[in-house]
Amino acid sequence: MNIAMIGGGSIGLLFGYYLSEVHNVNFYVRTHEQAEKIMNSGLFLQKGKKMEHIQAKANALPEWSGDEDLTIVAVKQYHLPEVVNLLKSNAPEYSGSFLFLQNGMGHLKWINQLKADNVYVGSVEHGAYRTDANIVRQTGLGRTKLALFKGSSLSAAMEMAKPLTQFPFSFEDDYYEMLLNKLVVNSVVNPLTAILRIPNGELLANPFYHSFMKDYFSEISACLDLKNKEKSFANVEEVCKKTAENRSSMLKDIEENRQTEIDAILGFVLEKAKENKKDAPLTAGFYQLIKGKEYKGGEE
Amino acid sequence: MNIAMIGGGSIGLLFGYYLSEVHNVNFYVRTHEQAEKIMNSGLFLQKGKKMEHIQAKANALPEWSGDEDLTIVAVKQYHLPEVVNLLKSNAPEYSGSFLFLQNGMGHLKWINQLKADNVYVGSVEHGAYRTDANIVRQTGLGRTKLALFKGSSLSAAMEMAKPLTQFPFSFEDDYYEMLLNKLVVNSVVNPLTAILRIPNGELLANPFYHSFMKDYFSEISACLDLKNKEKSFANVEEVCKKTAENRSSMLKDIEENRQTEIDAILGFVLEKAKENKKDAPLTAGFYQLIKGKEYKGGEE
Numbered sequence: 160m161n162i163a164m165i166g167g168g169s170i171g172l173l174f175g176y177y178l179s180e181v182h183n184v185n186f187y188v189r190t191h192e193q194a195e196k197i198m199n200s201g202l203f204l205q206k207g208k209k210m211e212h213i214q215a216k217a218n219a220l221p222e223w224s225g226d227e228d229l230t231i232v233a234v235k236q237y238h239l240p241e242v243v244n245l246l247k248s249n250a251p252e253y254s255g256s257f258l259f260l261q262n263g264m265g266h267l268k269w270i271n272q273l274k275a276d277n278v279y280v281g282s283v284e285h286g287a288y289r290t291d292a293n294i295v296r297q298t299g300l301g302r303t304k305l306a307l308f309k310g311s312s313l314s315a316a317m318e319m320a321k322p323l324t325q326f327p328f329s330f331e332d333d334y335y336e337m338l339l340n341k342l343v344v345n346s347v348v349n350p351l352t353a354i355l356r357i358p359n360g361e362l363l364a365n366p367f368y369h370s371f372m373k374d375y376f377s378e379i380s381a382c383l384d385l386k387n388k389e390k391s392f393a394n395v396e397e398v399c400k401k402t403a404e405n406r407s408s409m410l411k412d413i414e415e416n417r418q419t420e421i422d423a424i425l426g427f428v429l430e431k432a433k434e435n436k437k438d439a440p441l442t443a444g445f446y447q448l449i450k451g452k453e454y455k456g457g458e459e
Numbered sequence: 460m461n462i463a464m465i466g467g468g469s470i471g472l473l474f475g476y477y478l479s480e481v482h483n484v485n486f487y488v489r490t491h492e493q494a495e496k497i498m499n500s501g502l503f504l505q506k507g508k509k510m511e512h513i514q515a516k517a518n519a520l521p522e523w524s525g526d527e528d529l530t531i532v533a534v535k536q537y538h539l540p541e542v543v544n545l546l547k548s549n550a551p552e553y554s555g556s557f558l559f560l561q562n563g564m565g566h567l568k569w570i571n572q573l574k575a576d577n578v579y580v581g582s583v584e585h586g587a588y589r590t591d592a593n594i595v596r597q598t599g600l601g602r603t604k605l606a607l608f609k610g611s612s613l614s615a616a617m618e619m620a621k622p623l624t625q626f627p628f629s630f631e632d633d634y635y636e637m638l639l640n641k642l643v644v645n646s647v648v649n650p651l652t653a654i655l656r657i658p659n660g661e662l663l664a665n666p667f668y669h670s671f672m673k674d675y676f677s678e679i680s681a682c683l684d685l686k687n688k689e690k691s692f693a694n695v696e697e698v699c700k701k702t703a704e705n706r707s708s709m710l711k712d713i714e715e716n717r718q719t720e721i722d723a724i725l726g727f728v729l730e731k732a733k734e735n736k737k738d739a740p741l742t743a744g745f746y747q748l749i750k751g752k753e754y755k756g757g758e759e
Binding site: 354374375440448451 | 654656753
């Protein structure tokens with residue numbers, strides 16, 4: 160299968176590496192430097208102390224023209240508007256399928272504009288960290304949930320996923336619920352751990368943080384009008400437990416002076432709060448505090 | 460004038476030092492070790508690069524029996540219940556005056572139990588840091604506001620203050636308003652700077668923090684039923700400006716794994732919120748987060 164991978168960040172490199180083992184993958188990345196590095200030196204995947212290597216093909220982003228059967232978009236949500244414009248302009252009617260791997264749900268309104276055979280969305284539960292332009296470290300093996308967002312068939316997604324026995328995928332019926340579950344986890348865990356500068360497990364281990372997390376979850380679940388609040392909170396706790404030692408992606412972004420995904424995450428919750436006419440003082444507060452940390456560039 | 464100074468922390472040593480220059484001061488401190496160190500080596504006051512020295516007398520706390528004309532109590536609010544019990548038991552009817560220098564307002568209910576000629580309260584605007592059991596570093600020269608809490612005469616407080624030309628005092632008519640103004644500043648600045656780990660000035664310089672501070676102040680001012688909200692917020696901003704480079708006492712407490720004064724500060728605001736039937740999600744939230752930081756002992 161011919162696959163285009165748009166995005167050379169940690170998730171793009173991780174997926175691209177595994178897919179390259181069984182498919183024909185073309186990377187499309189932001190800078191010429193990164194494309195050249197991938198072309199000349201290939202890709203490296205680090206798992207614990209082991210380093211694996213594979214050859215790969217890479218182009219600059221504007222060269223994408225919809226020639227592949229499947230196009231995976233693995234850029235951050237805040238780069239998506241620009242990428243979607245490029246996709247629309249380079250292939251107004253794409254006779255292939257798209258898969259979008261962004262966090263949050265704010266991106267749905269943009270990808271809804273695309274014309275393609277099928278549009279899939281995914282929820283990624285892997286841990287990965289890019290250590291160089293062509294090196295990705297896998298920090299946790301999870302799985303990727305996929306669902307149909309627009310179109311009629313899961314076949315392209317299945318064709319991509321099936322041969323990848325070491326890199327698990329699962330298929331979900333309801334894309335909205337799938338993304339919502341991830342959004343709730345990200346909304347609670349990411350801002351809290353980033354402001355408090357704690358690994359995820361502290362939210363359970365520290366009784367005061369746990370008590371605050373309950374109040375904060377309760378506000379978020381009201382904003383999003385969650386149907387099964389108990390189950391959803393249990394899921395947040397389960398993720399904290401499974402990833403107890405991890406520092407969340409937002410905490411890492413803050414520590415390393417990068418832009419966070421706060422707009423994709425709490426920005427979406429605040430939009431829903433407005434729609435549903437709910438008060439959201441804690442959510443609005445954490446949104447401001449993370450924006451403040453971004454403004455500061457993480458300095459102390 | 461004979462003065463008892465109860466408490467050998469930064470404020471006790473700072474006041475005790477200046478008072479010793481013109482009055483006869485007896486320290487009453489928690490540990491025998493500290494009492495001996497003060498007795499044997501005297502007190503040191505560090506101002507910039509200059510170090511000053513003075514002889515001083517010190518006793519263990521239980522030896523206080525109400526012999527001095529004025530007794531100044533400069534222990535943290537969370538040690539006050541224990542100290543008040545000792546005062547009541549060692550001198551049930553004290554024929555002198557008390558001066559209490561605690562932050563917050565939670566202590567008023569305890570000191571209200573004391574029988575004495577006069578009871579004063581003070582609001583301290585000095586910066587001080589204890590670097591050893593008998594060494595205090597003055598980090599900012601402010602002033603101390605004093606007011607009558609119970610009794611009929613300011614004379615003992617005036618007799619204490621008047622000769623101290625290098626260490627300014629002022630007298631206020633309304634103890635409640637005086638303490639309330641300080642409480643509002645402490646409620647806003649201390650928890651925010653301690654959680655965000657920023658110097659006070661960042662609350663003005665960072666537009667996102669400033670925006671959050673407004674919302675948070677607005678909640679606190681409703682809980683406390685403040686009469687002049689604009690003036691009160693302007694005062695908070697003024698303090699942030701004047702102390703822009705300072706790290707708040709609560710931030711230092713968190714960084715150095717000490718107990719904070721959160722109960723004296725936000726604990727009181729939350730009591731008032733309950734009395735006034737006001738929602739206080741942000742105040743309750745920051746209360747929990749600071750308690751969580753205390754529980755963690757400031758580790759990251």
